[in-house]
Amino acid sequence: MKIKNQSSLPSKYWLLIIAVVCILLMGIEHFTGHAGPVTFVANYTVIPMEKGISYAGTWMSDVSKNFQTMKDMTKENKKLQKKVDELTTDNTRLRQEQYELDRLKQLYKLDENYSDYKKIGAHVIADNGTNWFSDFIIDKGSKDGIKKNCNVLAGSGLVGIVTEVGPHYARVRALIDDASNVSAMMLSTSDTCIVRGDLKLASDGRLRFEKLANNDNKIEVGEQVVTSHVSDRYLQGLFIGYVSEVKVDSNNLTRSGYITPAVDYSKIQEVLVITKTKQEMISSRSKKK
Structure with missing residues (x-):
């Protein structure tokens, strides 16, 4: 004797489910301007995800560029600081040499004023x-x-x-x-x-x-x-x-x-x-x- 499948639905219920799905799909098509249910689903799932991924990618790219820019600026700043230090050292040396020259000029003038003495x-x-x-x-x-x-x-x-x-x-x-x-x-x-x-x-x-x-x-x-x-x-x-x-x-x-x-x-x-x-x-x- 055949055993009836207790989990299967009667045909009339399957027909009702298919009819309801068709009505839902038609409704979605109507409200989305005949763009289709797939497009509708994509608009609310895939597209937002793509936008999120695109935003994240853009943000990561900007961060990478900014990081590289900061590295370049830091490197350039070190070069400029080194140049400033060199110029400061040169300026200090030149000022010291100028002071020494002024003092020697004064001594030379003093030497001339008392030229009779060794x-x-x-x-x-x-x-x-x-x-x-x-x-x-x-x-x-x-x-x-x-x-x-x-x-x-x-x-x-x-x-x-x-x-x-x-x-x-x-x-x-x-x-x-x-x-x-x-x-x-x-x-x-x-x-x-x-x-x-x-x-x-x-x-x-x-x-x-x-x-x-x-x-x-x-x-x-x-x-x-x-x-x-x-x-x-x-x-x-x-x-x-x-x-x-x-x-x-x-x-x-x-x-x-x-x-x-x-x-x-x-x-x-x-x-x-x-x-x-x-x-x-x-x-x-x-x-x-």
């Missing part, structure tokens, strides 16, 4: 650790003809005197040092005075002079002060500075005041050392007589 150039290699070059060491010594009491020039005139000498170095005491005193004179009148060092005054850019005779010779601001002929250690006529202030002392016999020095004692780098002392020159003149 001199040797030297670099400052150490100071006393303050902001002022009141006591410093240079890189030339007895092997170069430098002796104790040799006069030292810098800037526009006298900077100090050698107090100690080694084979390859010398120590210089500047005019601004507290232990310094120089016999000087007013250039226009030859009236003598004493110029004394004072580190407190040096911070104001001044030297003090005193014991200038209170006579009929008028001394005005701007008067040039040089070393005098009566100094036992300093050669005559070395420029010290300009009078910036003068007044009569309480004894009414002498005058005193201040001098603007010819040297900037805050930045001395090179000097000229006159290799003959005053005593040697006096002895040489005596022998000639």
